[in-house]
Amino acid sequence: MRGLLLAAVMLGTVSAAHAADMPDLPILRGGFTDGLSKSSVNWDGFYVGGQWGFATTNIDFSHAPKSMSDFMLRDSILQAPVGGWSLLPKNHVQGTGFGAYVGRNWQIYDAVMGIEANYSYMNNIGSSASDSMTRILDGETGPSGHTYTYVTTLGGGASLKLKDYATFRGRVGWDGGDFMPYAFGGLAIGRAEVSRFATVSYIKHDDYDTSVTVGGVTTTTHHQDTIDTGAWSSVEQRTNAFMYGWTAGIGVEYAIYNNFLIRGEWEHVGFSNVKDIAVGLNNFRVGAGYKF
Template sequence: MRGLLLAAVMLGTVSAAHAADMPDLPILRGGFTDGLSKSSVNWDGFYIGGQFGFATADMDFSHAPKSMTDFMLRDSVLQAPVGGWSLLPKNHVQTTGFGAFVGRNWQVYDAVLGVEANYSYMNNFGSTASDSMRRLIPGETAPTNHAYTYDTTLGGGASLQLKDYATFRGRIGWSGGDFMPYAFGGLAIGRADVSRFATVSYLKYDDFTDPITGVTTRSTIGSDTMTQSERRVNSFIYGWTAGIGVEYALLDCVILRGEWEHVGFSNAKNISVNLNNFRVGAGYKF
């Protein structure tokens, strides 16, 4: 028994001495867990980058001549009906473009808030439409047994080319490690070349019904042709933007992104433009 006790004491002393000589490993102190966790990216700071995109747009020319016909036919019986005609079609156009962006992020825990200025140059992003239509329009009140009618023809055309646009937007995102999905919204300003023309012509008829025979005869008692055109180069149009995207931190200072952006512009000479831009880009984070 005394021999066993002496052996146990000697083994304990050797084990303690060996443990004291072992290196101080982090795993023994519970500090190795950081190495097992997912790496986190600091999205805070300024960034700058470039982008390439594919854009589609609906350009609605249907009421492009309206303000011109309203002016030419002002205070006449023809102004309201002719101004309501949808003369021209809505065209769908597609193009590619490229641009640049610069912004600033602030990270609060996993939330990322930011502001960004974004510029896009568009390649031949435009469309043209022209057409004519003819209608009979009842005229003003006529004397007894008479009826006035206007045989009216409206012709016109319009063209719009969106050269480029810039957006100023706020962003909110969520830091998911190397990925950050985000949403944004803000203001847009574009630069476009716009042209249009309108021609209104009419023949004014007087339909007289003989009260005795009941026979109606038609005579032309007036006619006119009016034309107006205008062209604006580098006209500024304003609107709003909204969309979603995702960024990936390839390196601590290199980010990749993909996003969808919708822009709705206010009417330019009664032409409305709404576009969707699908983009990919790369940037450098300071």
């Protein structure tokens, strides 16, 4: 018995000495240090910031004179065909912009959801176009042997300058520690300076043949008589024309010292037609903000 007791005491002494020589790892104390765990930023709360962006914009003037020509040719045989003409081009322009944003996040575990209001003032986002075209269009059904045609000319021009726009969007993000990738979508409203003009004119012809027989020889003569003409013009200009549409995009936010945030994002905005002009833009932005 005394031998067993002596052996136990010796083993305990050796084990204690060996443990004293091992490094003081935190795992041996029952936990990890902050350096071995995922760092976490509290994304919950209000935030504000400013931003700068570079935008590429498509301005489609194709049917800019349409509603004007429709009104001038209303209830006539020319209204439908002339209204379908693609008179003007689609222009691609680039420019810069700056603005601000404010929002609110709610965090549930690693999911971050929020709402945000975003404003951008645009520089040099504008374009213009003008052109004319002439076509021969079929007219009404005439008397036997007669064909009615309209030599129709449509002229027009338009210009648009996007001044600024605001978006109201929802966000969904993922807490990646110091960074948060996110996607968003919502509504957009823009303000533009728009002008356009249209001219329509036509010459109505009656084509027919007459035949004369002299001495058994028949001579056929073709005739083209002008039986009607018409011409109209219209001009419109709006200093502040509002456009409504939608927005969607993706981005990533990075937290510096927990409360200071920087971000980069891509935003697409599609506006409904304003004065028959369609506008769509892609905005690539960087920003900096503060979370309260």
